[in-house]
Structure formats: C-alpha cells, structure tokens
Amino acid sequence: MDNKLRPALFGAALAAALFIGYSFKPAPQETTYTYRQFSTIESVVPAGLGRSRIIISDKGDQEVGKDLMNFYSVVGINFKNIANNDKLIVDNINQFTGEGWELYSVNTGVQSNEKTGIFITRYLFRKPV
16 A cells, blocks of 8 residues: 555544544433522521521422521620521531532522611522432
8 A cells, every 4th residue: 555545544534433433422411400499598687686597498399497596696796606507507508419419509699778687598409300
C-alpha cells in the first residue's frame, strides 16, 4: 500500500467509526423529579414575643411545624437561640440528603417594619422519580 494513502485511509476509517458510534447512540432520557420543600420562618420581635417555625411539606402534602427559637429575648438578640436554630435547620438538611434528596434551591426573603420582622428561607429539594 502506498505510504501516502495510508494516513488518508486511517483518517477515513476513524471518521466512519466516530460517525457510526455517535449516530446509533440512544437519545438521552430526560430525568423526572419529585420535589419536597421546607421553610424556616424566623421572627424578629423584641422581647421574644414572636413565633418562629420550620414548616415541612411531607409526602402527604401536610404541613409539619417544628418550633424554632426567637432571635430576641427580653434582653436583646439571643445568639444561643440563633445557634440552636442553625443546628436544627442543618439537621433537617442532613436528614433530607441522607434520604436521597438533593438540595436544589434556596430562596430567602425579609419582611419588616420599624419594630418587627420575619426572615423566611425556603429550601427546595428534589429526587429522581
């Protein structure tokens, strides 16, 4: 075989192999997900008078509330309460991810006036069906 023809034949064979390999590749399957969400509502009301909760949408679409501590106590901001809330929130995230849920999205919001307010955070999880 001619030495000049050999690279051309090799290139043509390689191109044909790649074409055949990609031409008969099955179309990718679109993944379908189921979603689950929990929200934290943390109150910023002086003297600890506010209410703070975790609301979880369970498998039956019922809301399950878990109490959180308020940001403020009678003497002002309570960092121990904030630390306890953080632990409870992370525990919930760890529980969901341990069950195979992927943390897909986190959205936050604040509503306040001069004396009161709330922080809301929504944690959206998804799992392939």
